[in-house]
Amino acid sequence: MGRVKLEIKKIENNINRQVTFSKRRNGLIKKAYELSVLCDIDIALIMFSPSGRLSSFSGRRRIEDVIEKCINMREHDKGGAKLDKMDKDVSWHQF
Amino acid sequence: MGRVKLEIKKIENNINRQVTFSKRRNGLIKKAYELSVLCDIDIALIMFSPSGRLSSFSGRRRIEDVIEKCINMREHDKGGAKLDKMDKDVSWHQF
DNA sequence: GGCACTATATATAAGGG
DNA sequence: TCCCTTATATATAGTGC
Numbered sequence: 001m002g003r004v005k006l007e008i009k010k011i012e013n014n015i016n017r018q019v020t021f022s023k024r025r026n027g028l029i030k031k032a033y034e035l036s037v038l039c040d041i042d043i044a045l046i047m048f049s050p051s052g053r054l055s056s057f058s059g060r061r062r063i064e065d066v067i068e069k070c071i072n073m074r075e076h077d078k079g080g081a082k083l084d085k086m087d088k089d090v091s092w093h094q095f
Numbered sequence: 096m097g098r099v100k101l102e103i104k105k106i107e108n109n110i111n112r113q114v115t116f117s118k119r120r121n122g123l124i125k126k127a128y129e130l131s132v133l134c135d136i137d138i139a140l141i142m143f144s145p146s147g148r149l150s151s152f153s154g155r156r157r158i159e160d161v162i163e164k165c166i167n168m169r170e171h172d173k174g175g176a177k178l179d180k181m182d183k184d185v186s187w188h189q190f
Numbered sequence: 191g192g193c194a195c196t197a198t199a200t201a202t203a204a205g206g207g
Numbered sequence: 208t209c210c211c212t213t214a215t216a217t218a219t220a221g222t223g224c
Contacts, residue, residue, distance in 0.1 A: 001216040002203025008128075010135045019208085020203080021134040027201055028126050031218095032140075033103075035123060039116040039145050040105045046139040046165045047130070054168045067162055070141045073149045096199040097220025113191085115220080122218055126201095 017050050025049075029057045042066050112145050120144075124152045137161050 011017040025047060036043045036059030044066035045057040058066050106112040120142060131138045131154030139161035140152040153161050 001201045001218085003205085003214055003216085004203060005216065006133070006203070008132050011133050015208090016203095017134050021130070021136070022209090023202060024126065024130045024133070028123070028130060030201090031119065031123050031126065035116070035119045035142070037103050038101070038106050038119070039112050041116065041145060042141075042143045044139075044141040045127075046137075046161055048137045048161075048164070050134050050136060054165060056165060056169075064166075066141055066143075067166070069143070070149060070151060071159075071162070074151075096201085096218045098197055098199085098222085099220060100199065101220070110191095111220095117192085118219060125218090 014050070021050055025055055029055075032057055033059065036060060042069065044070070109145070116145055120150055124150075127152055128154065131155060137164065139165070 011020055028047075029045065032043050032045045035041065041059070042061050042065075043057075043059045044063045046063075047055045049055060056063055106115055123142075124140065127138050127140045130136065136154070137156050137160075138152075138154045139158050141158075142150045144150060151158055
């Protein structure tokens with residue numbers, strides 16, 4: 001999305017990396033917010049900026065509550081937390 | 096983003112709400128993944144589907160580690176966790 | 191439920207101030 | 208750095224299978 005197709009690999013230039021982080025962080029939070037409202041769900045988003053600062057977002061409930069619910073669910077129902085399928089050409093770590 | 100502009104409010108139809116959740120959840124995870132790679136950061140995303148199922152994602156590190164780092168940072172540096180600014184016309188809950 | 195299509199809305203990379 | 212613009216890449220709503 002932009003004047004040029006951006007390859008998904010680490011942006012080596014420090015300035016550009018921080019700029020991209022700021023823009024995409026805002027976009028991500030906006031989309032998390034929209035998802036929480038449209039689908040009436042609980043959501044939590046935790047990010048650390050390239051300089052190590054914490055950014056977090058949660059929808060209807062306090063982030064601590066969402067985290068706690070997540071931890072409990074992962075402990076008590078390990079099989080139910082997996083996503084069904086993702087793109088084949090990425091190798092992100094997921095649960 | 097689609098044939099029609101969608102107002103950001105709860106989708107009342109159960110089927111449509113679940114369909115929108117599935118599509119947007121995938122989009123959100125993809126963007127979280129891209130952000131983690133492009134900016135070389137830690138990130139964690141926790142969502143509960145309309146039916147209550149847990150979906151979560153984390154980038155380079157285990158989600159438990161990212162959550163723990165977040166909790167510690169929020170406890171020890173409450174002032175540093177705030178985002179600078181968001182859209183004025185939304186009222187999401189953030190930290 | 192999921193997958194594919196496609197018209198449209200949205201996000202964003204570059205660049206300028 | 209941050210804000211604005213704009214061309215372009217991407218996400219996705221509606222639809223059919």
